[in-house]
Amino acid sequence: NAGVTQTPKFRVLKTGQSMTLLCAQDMNHEYMYWYRQDPGMGLRLIHYSVGEGTTAKGEVPDGYNVSRLKKQNFLLGLESAAPSQTSVYFCASSYPPSWETQYFGPGTRLLVL
Amino acid sequence: AQSVTQLGSHVSVSEGALVLLRCNYSSSVPPYLFWYVQYPNQGLQLLLKYTSAATLVKGINGFEAEFKKSETSFHLTKPSAHMSDAAEYFCAVIYGGSQGNLIFGKGTKLSVKP
Numbered sequence: 001n002a003g004v005t006q007t008p009k010f011r012v013l014k015t016g017q018s019m020t021l022l023c024a025q026d027m028n029h030e031y032m033y034w035y036r037q038d039p040g041m042g043l044r045l046i047h048y049s050v051g052e053g054t055t056a057k058g059e060v061p062d063g064y065n066v067s068r069l070k071k072q073n074f075l076l077g078l079e080s081a082a083p084s085q086t087s088v089y090f091c092a093s094s095y096p097p098s099w100e101t102q103y104f105g106p107g108t109r110l111l112v113l
Numbered sequence: 114a115q116s117v118t119q120l121g122s123h124v125s126v127s128e129g130a131l132v133l134l135r136c137n138y139s140s141s142v143p144p145y146l147f148w149y150v151q152y153p154n155q156g157l158q159l160l161l162k163y164t165s166a167a168t169l170v171k172g173i174n175g176f177e178a179e180f181k182k183s184e185t186s187f188h189l190t191k192p193s194a195h196m197s198d199a200a201e202y203f204c205a206v207i208y209g210g211s212q213g214n215l216i217f218g219k220g221t222k223l224s225v226k227p
Contacts, residue, residue, distance in 0.1 A: 004156075033215075040122065042203060042217035043157075058214060090156060092215075100145045100164060100207050102215060104156040 002026055004105035006091050012111045013081045021076040021108050023091030031094045032074040033058075033102065034066060036087040043090060049074055081112045115139055117206045119218035127226045132176075132191040134221050136204030139185070145207040146187040147215070148178055152200045160202075163187060174198070199225045 007022040023032065031050050035043040045058030047066040055066045063085060065077045074093075078085060088109050092102040120135040138144060145164050149157040161172025168180045178189045187204060204218040 035215075035217075040219055042219040043205075043215070044217070045214055048214060092157075100147075101159060101162060104149075104158070106156045 004091055004093055004103050006089075006105040006108050008108060009106070010109045010111075012113065013078075014113055015082060017081050018077070018079050019081065019110075020078075021089055021091075021110075023074040023076070023093075023105060025072055025091075025093040025103070027093065027095065027103070028071070029093035029095040029103070030071075031096075031099055031102075032068065033092040033094075034064070034074065034076045035090045035092065036060065036085075037090060037107070038087050046076065046089075081110075083112045086110060086112045115144075115206070115208050115216060117204050117216055117218040119202075119204050119221050121221055122219065123222045123224065125224040125226060126194045128196055129193050132189070132194045132198065132223065134189040134202050134204075134223065136178075136187045136189065136218060137185050138187065138206045140206075140208055146178075146180060147205040147207075148172065148176070148187075148189050149203045149205060149217075150174075150200050151203065151220075157203065160189070194223075194225045196225050196227065199223055 004025045033048040034046040037043045049055045049068040052071040067075045091105040094102045116139045118137045147162045148160040161170045163180045171177045176191045201220045201222045205215045
């Protein structure tokens, strides 16, 4: 049981490039979330999903898109990376009835030059 | 907007001393409250959570937190700090109807001196 895994662990992009971050969970969780963590800012919610095929915007969705085609995977896409998207990205998942308890992945460190 | 405030971005204690990390939330409606810990270069680990049961919540690694509605606070304590407690601690809240959307405080980095 691997829990929540994230791919890749680290990536360097040039401004304007695109990439997709993959989050996978093997706990059959319904809810999945993408956060970004910046120094002194805590974690902020980018997008989330309450089930396969559904997505919704969080606090800071601009510049990102997401997809949840399979229940176990939640993809975060950057269409045209900007230096302001340099951050550490965390994925999390949870399940009813304990939907309030989120399990976090190890993070993806992204540097946009 | 709903928010959560952690007082003090850095807290330093001596080994064996009391640890007190402060957290206040902004709503008059009791939400779900959490403390997470993050060790360097790692993800977040749940320490404890309050979900409207007992107001004193015990968590892992000897930590506990008390929900005080009158003060809208959920401070984290540990009677005796250990070197291994050095980490960053995040208070987080879920407000009613938000489908599990955690709102995080900005974090408090705890240093433990020998």
